[in-house]
Amino acid sequence: MESSKTKIKISFFVFLALFSAILVKAFIVQVVDKEILLTKAKKQFFRERTTYPKRGNILDRNGNPLAINVQTYSIFTIPKNLKGDYSTYKKVSKIVPSLTYEKILSIIKKRKKFTFLARKIELTSEQVQQLKDLKGVHIEAVAKRFYPNHELSSQTIGFVGIDNVGLSGIEYAFDEQLRGKPKITKYVIDRKGRPIKFESTQVGSGAQDVVLSIDKDLQSIAEKALKDTVEEFGAIRGGFGVMNSETGEILAMGNYPNFDPNYPHRSPSKYKKLAFITDPFEPGSTFKALTIASALEHKIARPDTNYYCEHGKLRVEGHTISEAEAKKKFEWLSVTEILQHSSNVGTTKIAFDLTYPKLKETLKKFSIGEKTGIELAGESRGIFNDEENVSPLSLSNISFGQGVATTGVQMLAAYSAISNGGYYIKPTILKREKSQIKEEDKWQIIDFQTSRELKEMLVQAVEDGTGGRARIPYFTIAGKTSTAQRSDNTGGYSGYIPGFLGFPIGTKDKFTVYVYVDKPAKGKSYYGGTVAGPVFKKIAQYILYKDRNLGNVAVKKKFNAKNSFDTVKVKHSSTRIIKGGVPNFSGLDKKSANKLARKLGLKIIHNGIGVVSSQSPEIGVKVDNDTIVRLYYQPPKYE
Incomplete structure (x- = not known):
């Protein structure tokens, strides 16, 4: 018994001594010799790199590639390790002709530590093997982002930086999903000075593709139509958007001029942003439909309610409200005719009957002054007076789209609600089915009867009003032109922004199209009907004609102005x-x-x-x- 106790005591003290020795050693390593050991470690370690798996692809709604990866290589060196023997660099220049010996010397001049000789260049398998055999030069396989369609949908897709990190558009908004999980690669030197590469046990993975709601072919048609018009009228730029009115999917969207994301540095920054969602402007007469929607909703007026339009001039607080065309001297106009002829005076009188609190209530339902929540960075909420009431002059201006600023996507979503029977649907740039729409992404904002009456009035505006050049054979189009004054940096107005916003009636799939052109040149037409209407027609006509089933449904319904009123x-x-x-x-x-x-x-x-x-x-x-x-x-x- 005594013998057993003695053995236990001996074992206890032995383990205690060993544990104490470990603690002492740990103290010496981590405290006493810390700086010495760190210095030795730094001498062995010369590079740590965080790399990601191949970036996920960006695809259009039909699976067509919009952003993919191509295999490239980066070449780097540690000049001090060659100890002045630059014969290796001469060999590099012979293997890679674009890297001349003189160029390499200029790169490594006054450099001792890690230095890139070239980044993301394309090499043959033979060149790769030859470079790997060189002492003092190292090569890394790196996936490079490539945009096969170049400028197509560039502002929506965005671009990446040299390290494949998303900097704008979808590349930025979904960067984490597209990049996946990283792996850590360390380069150290062994006792003989040879570089050894160690990779972390965690292998980079998880990069996912992103499928957009964009239709590549439709996007191409829309961009071409807008480009031709901007150049024809000498405008600063233009924008367009196409939205599925029942799912909220953005089928096409962009601005011109745009840029090539393969070479983003070649274009000014103003061409890289998606102004359709980032830059608000006064919407002009397209806004009149929202004012009339409010009047219908609050039972202030009906489509056949008549207003005296003062021969085209109305004095409000010492200012004269005039029609866009001075020769228009309207007397009595119904609400339908006010929208048809785009009467500023008529719309003002409707707003005065309505009052601002009621108008504001409706505009808030249309999300005016609020971001739509589309999955892209930089969206603007626009400019909207959130006060309880405003002066009569301000109310007049707001009623026909001045004194309020909206983005293209805000107005596109608002008219989509008119198109689909009164439901506001949150726009999305991602592909989704009707069954995938969440309750918080869709809600009713106006009565079905109101939307039906508005559609009939908008049809009248195209058939017999200012939107005649947007008509499409065999189809009935509802829409509204705008010729908005363009605000400038001085706080005044300079030039115009003509636009057209509308949709076809009676089709199987409902969609809405918005087109605007920013500041046509002096001497050129600046009316929405003549500048933006034809662009709308080209875009909508492509959608309607490309699908024969869609066209047949529209024709069979025979919904047109001649038998609708x-x-x-x-x-x-x-x-x-x-x-x-x-x-x-x-x-x-x-x-x-x-x-x-x-x-x-x-x-x-x-x-x-x-x-x-x-x-x-x-x-x-x-x-x-x-x-x-x-x-x-x-x-x-x-x-």
Whole structure:
């Protein structure tokens, strides 16, 4: 028994002594000899590198590559290790002709430690093997980002830096997902001075692809159409966006001029940003649809409610509110006609009946003054007066799109809500199905009846209003032009931003298109209908015509202006048109009277509502180019 206790005691003291020795040694290593050992370690270690797996690809909605990787190599050296023997560098220049001996000497001049001779260059397998056999020169395989479509969708995709770190666009927003998990590579020197590479046990992995909602072919068509127009009109730039109105997917989006992300340093920074989401501007007349939406929602007006438009001029707080075209001298216009003819005075009167608190309530539902939340950095919330009330002059300006600034994507999302029956859907740059839409990404902001009435009014604006050049054969288009004054750095206005925002009616898949052109040159047209309308047409027509099933659905529904509204059709008979004189307008509504007047080149002024009951001059009176025909309306009577 005593023997066992003795053995236990001996064992205890032996372990205690050994443990104490370990503690003493650890103290000496970590405290006493710390600096000496660190110095020795630094002499052995000359480079640590964090590398990531091949960056994930960026694909369009159909799997087409937008950003991929190509294999390249980086060459580096430690000049001090060669101890002045530069014969190795002469061998490098023979293997890689682009790296001349003189160039290498200029790179390593006054350098002793780690130095790159070349980064991300393409080499053949033979060149790689020859470089590996050289003493004092090291080579690393590095994946280089490549954008096979060059400028296409460049501002959305973005670009990476020399270390494959995303710097803008999708490359920046999804950098962590695209990069994956890193691995650590260390280069140390053994006792004989030879470099040895050690890699961490954690292997880099996890890089994921990103699939965008962008359609590469549609993007190409849209970019070409915008580029041609910007150059034709000598504009500073332009922008466009196409959104699926039911899923919120952005099918195409961009600005021109753009840049090649393979060579980002060759372009100014202003061309690299996606101004469609980052740069707000006064939307102009496209905003009138939102003012009218608010009036319909609050039961302030109906499509056939009439407003007297003061012959095109209205005094408000000492300022004159005028129509965009001075020659427009409207009298009585219905709400539909106010939108059709883009009347500033008419929209102002609607806003005065509505009041700012009610208008603001609706605009907030349309997310005016708020970011849409699209998955890209740099989005602007725009400029919006969040006060409880504003002055009459401010209310007037806001009602027709001045004194408020929105981004392209904000207005695109707002009109998509009109298109899809009243639901605001958060825009996304990622591909998603209807079933993937979350509750927090979709909510109803206006009544279905309001959206239906707005669509009918917007159709009228294209069929018989300012948006005629956006019409597409066999399809019915709803839309609105804008000719917004362009604010400048002085706080005033300089030039215009013509735009068109609209969508087709009755199609299987609903989509909305917005196009704007920034500051056409002096002497060029600056109206939304003539500048932006044709670009809208090219983009929408491509979508509608490329899918025959989509086209067939639209044609079969036969939804067009001719049978969507209750109108009195013009009868081209001898009793209607008098050669050389005033025609017979009796019994016509305003739409039909306008058509007949345009056919004969007459200027007319409307008075009252309903159908024509009398006219001045009378039927058959000879007229010239300066004659104005006044038409007087009364509600029709039925037996």
